[in-house]
Amino acid sequence: KNEVEQSPQNLTAQEGEFITINCSYSVGISALHWLQQHPGGGIVSLFMLSSGKKKHGRLIATINIQEKHSSLHITASHPRDSAVYICAVALIQGAQKLVFGQGTRLTINP
Amino acid sequence: GAGVSQTPSNKVTEKGKYVELRCDPISGHTALYWYRQSLGQGPEFLIYFQGTGAADDSGLPNDRFFAVRPEGSVSTLKIQRTERGDSAVYLCASSSGIWNEQYFGPGTRLTVT
Numbered sequence: 001k002n003e004v005e006q007s008p009q010n011l012t013a014q015e016g017e018f019i020t021i022n023c024s025y026s027v028g029i030s031a032l033h034w035l036q037q038h039p040g041g042g043i044v045s046l047f048m049l050s051s052g053k054k055k056h057g058r059l060i061a062t063i064n065i066q067e068k069h070s071s072l073h074i075t076a077s078h079p080r081d082s083a084v085y086i087c088a089v090a091l092i093q094g095a096q097k098l099v100f101g102q103g104t105r106l107t108i109n110p
Numbered sequence: 111g112a113g114v115s116q117t118p119s120n121k122v123t124e125k126g127k128y129v130e131l132r133c134d135p136i137s138g139h140t141a142l143y144w145y146r147q148s149l150g151q152g153p154e155f156l157i158y159f160q161g162t163g164a165a166d167d168s169g170l171p172n173d174r175f176f177a178v179r180p181e182g183s184v185s186t187l188k189i190q191r192t193e194r195g196d197s198a199v200y201l202c203a204s205s206s207g208i209w210n211e212q213y214f215g216p217g218t219r220l221t222v223t
Contacts, residue, residue: 004152030209043153043201043214086152096208097143097166100152 003027006087006101014109019074021104023087026068033098034061034072035086043086046072077108112136114215116202122221123192131187131218135204142185143212144177145201153201159185160208192222 004025013019023032034046047054047061049070054061058077063070074081084105088098115134123129135142141160145153155169159179167177174192179185189196199219203212 033212035214040216042216043203045211045213048211088152096141096205096210096212097155097158097169098145098153098212100145100154102152 002102003099004087004089004101006085006104008104009102010105010107012107012109013077015078017077017108019077019081019106019108021072021085021087021106023070023072023101024068025070025087025089025099027089027099028092029089030092030096031090032063032070033088033090034070035088037084037086037103039083046085074106079108079110082107114202114204114213116200116215116218118218119216120219120221122223125192125194125222127192127222129189129192129220131189131200131220133185133187133202133204133215135183135185135202136206136213137183139204139206139213140182141205141208141210141212142179143203143205144185144187145203147199147201147217149198156187156200189220192220194222196220197222 007022031050036044058075060073084103086103087101090096117132144156147153157167157177162182174190177187199217201217202215205212
């Protein structure tokens with residue numbers, strides 16, 4: 001079993017829909033990251049959080065440490081949001097090396 | 111300022127050859143990470159540097175892989191006797207400290223034929 005599990009693996013939605021991507025983990029963490037990867041490979045960090053909730057524009061990330069679960073929400077989705085969204089956790093032990101989920105491929109149709 | 115840069119962006123090599131992949135971190139970032147991403151998978155940790163020293167190399171798959179960061183800035187990932195299974199995108203990231211956000215480079219796509 002992977003230490004970081006994301007769901008769904010693939011998600012297709014219509015422009016304007018509210019999107020939720022889930023991440024569950026089984027290890028002790030110091031922080032959780034949400035990353036965005038566009039075709040071609042470039043990775044952009046969206047959020048780093050260790051508790052509560054963060055918001056940036058139409059993106060919202062929440063984390064529940066007790067339940068070892070995080071969600072990434074996109075409001076008023078747009079075709080330019082189409083990308084792979086990756087959840088990654090920083091382990092509590094050792095250096096800040098990241099353990100990544102498999103990613104969720106999001107496609108927003110116009 | 112400039113972000114993390116990686117060169118080359120693409121590298122095609124024959125099985126058995128030696129390759130070097132370069133990472134230029136954001137200026138002043140003391141922490142540098144190498145990850146490998148196979149097709150359709152999430153990235154996997156390879157090695158982490160704090161300054162010039164490799165603080166954690168537990169992700170290197172075998173002794174054909176080696177990385178250096180001699181002056182605490184630029185890092186080179188070296189792969190000897192490449193195998194087809196080494197084909198992947200090699201990602202570098204840097205941060206201003208181990209508890210801070212990591213900034214990723216565009217990656218080097220390595221193809222071993």
